[in-house]
Amino acid sequence: MSASGLPFDDFRELLRNLPGPDSAAVAAARARDAQLTKPPGSLGRLEEIAFWLSAWTGRAPAVTRPLVAIFAGNHGVTAQGVTPFPSSVTAQMVENFAAGGAAINQICVAYDLGLKVFDLALEYPTADITQEAALSERDCAATMAFGMEAVAGGTDLLCIGEMGIGNTTIAAAINLALYGGTAADWVGPGTGAEGEILARKIQAVDRAVALHRDHLSDPLEVLRRLGGREIAAMAGAILAARMQKIPVIIDGYVATSAAAILKAVNPAALDHCLIGHVSAEPGHMKAIDRLGKTPLLALGMRLGEGTGAALAAGIVKAAAACHGGMATFAQAGVSNKA
Numbered sequence: 001m002s003a004s005g006l007p008f009d010d011f012r013e014l015l016r017n018l019p020g021p022d023s024a025a026v027a028a029a030r031a032r033d034a035q036l037t038k039p040p041g042s043l044g045r046l047e048e049i050a051f052w053l054s055a056w057t058g059r060a061p062a063v064t065r066p067l068v069a070i071f072a073g074n075h076g077v078t079a080q081g082v083t084p085f086p087s088s089v090t091a092q093m094v095e096n097f098a099a100g101g102a103a104i105n106q107i108c109v110a111y112d113l114g115l116k117v118f119d120l121a122l123e124y125p126t127a128d129i130t131q132e133a134a135l136s137e138r139d140c141a142a143t144m145a146f147g148m149e150a151v152a153g154g155t156d157l158l159c160i161g162e163m164g165i166g167n168t169t170i171a172a173a174i175n176l177a178l179y180g181g182t183a184a185d186w187v188g189p190g191t192g193a194e195g196e197i198l199a200r201k202i203q204a205v206d207r208a209v210a211l212h213r214d215h216l217s218d219p220l221e222v223l224r225r226l227g228g229r230e231i232a233a234m235a236g237a238i239l240a241a242r243m244q245k246i247p248v249i250i251d252g253y254v255a256t257s258a259a260a261i262l263k264a265v266n267p268a269a270l271d272h273c274l275i276g277h278v279s280a281e282p283g284h285m286k287a288i289d290r291l292g293k294t295p296l297l298a299l300g301m302r303l304g305e306g307t308g309a310a311l312a313a314g315i316v317k318a319a320a321a322c323h324g325g326m327a328t329f330a331q332a333g334v335s336n337k338a
């Protein structure tokens, strides 16, 4: 913690001084791309992805240790009846991840991705955001720091995912606080809320943002008042990846809300991130637009767990493989004259 005082100060400082892209590495990748046995530009966005890898790793495009990190947390706002599933499902799904039985496990096997699951004090849900702040500043900062540590084990492509019953309500509240509009603009079904549950969800988001409205001009206050442990940890992990030259793929509606906090502090904070997938959650495309991003995939999924990011990691791996593995015109004896 900084000598000067409040726990958030270190994060404010980090976010003010983010490293930029490596332009020499990008120039080298562009030069190689121009030599590869294909018409210029014919790999479309795959070429841009290869350059993006170079920009944020400072090296030739390569993905050798991709990792999906799932952060799990529980939410006091579930007391408002905002989700069809009980909070106990969060811990049960963490067990399921460990046993290899979840959707994300199968995608990781299919695409050869590492998987780590971090559960964040599941037995201590955050406070109900319709009644008080989700977290204290100290707790929120400690959880961000935990998220930063989580990626220290080494990876060269980090996929950010989450598990936390109630957290689509949290994501909607964060988006309403950051971007305005009405609660109905940002609330969607999540795991399947409809009818009375959906109505309570909209009401809960409205009440939470109204309760905290005098404190929401500071994005880190949005995070601690309206967020959750897995949201804070995802924000920390995305930030740590930037410092450690690790490109990031962000998952669905919930992971995007954690990323949005960082972007609200520093507009360049997500330059090392791709959005893997646009969720079927209705607010997700609007939220992605606010970040100025274009998602790689649109598969109609609305799951979380890092599934959309993990599927996009397959594309990023392929982009790096093309860049690194293709022959040049000279090597293959292919004529590059029209």
Ligand SMILES: Cc1cc2ncn([C@H]3O[C@H](COP(=O)(O)O)[C@@H](O)[C@H]3O)c2cc1C
Binding pocket: 082, 083, 084, 085, 089, 093, 162, 163, 164, 165, 166, 167, 168, 169, 189, 190, 191, 192, 193, 303, 304, 305
């Ligand atoms: C069995 C099951 C597996 C999941 N895997 C991800 N989620 C997803 O759904 C939850 C958010 O939706 P809501 O806000 O409606 O509760 C999060 O845990 C998210 O990761 C799941 C949800 C369930 C029920």
Ligand SMILES: O=C(O)c1cccnc1
Binding pocket: 168, 190, 191, 251, 252, 253, 254, 255, 279, 280, 281, 284, 301, 302, 303, 304, 305
């Ligand atoms: O898009 C997501 O992140 C999402 C959607 C529904 C449920 N959980 C997560």
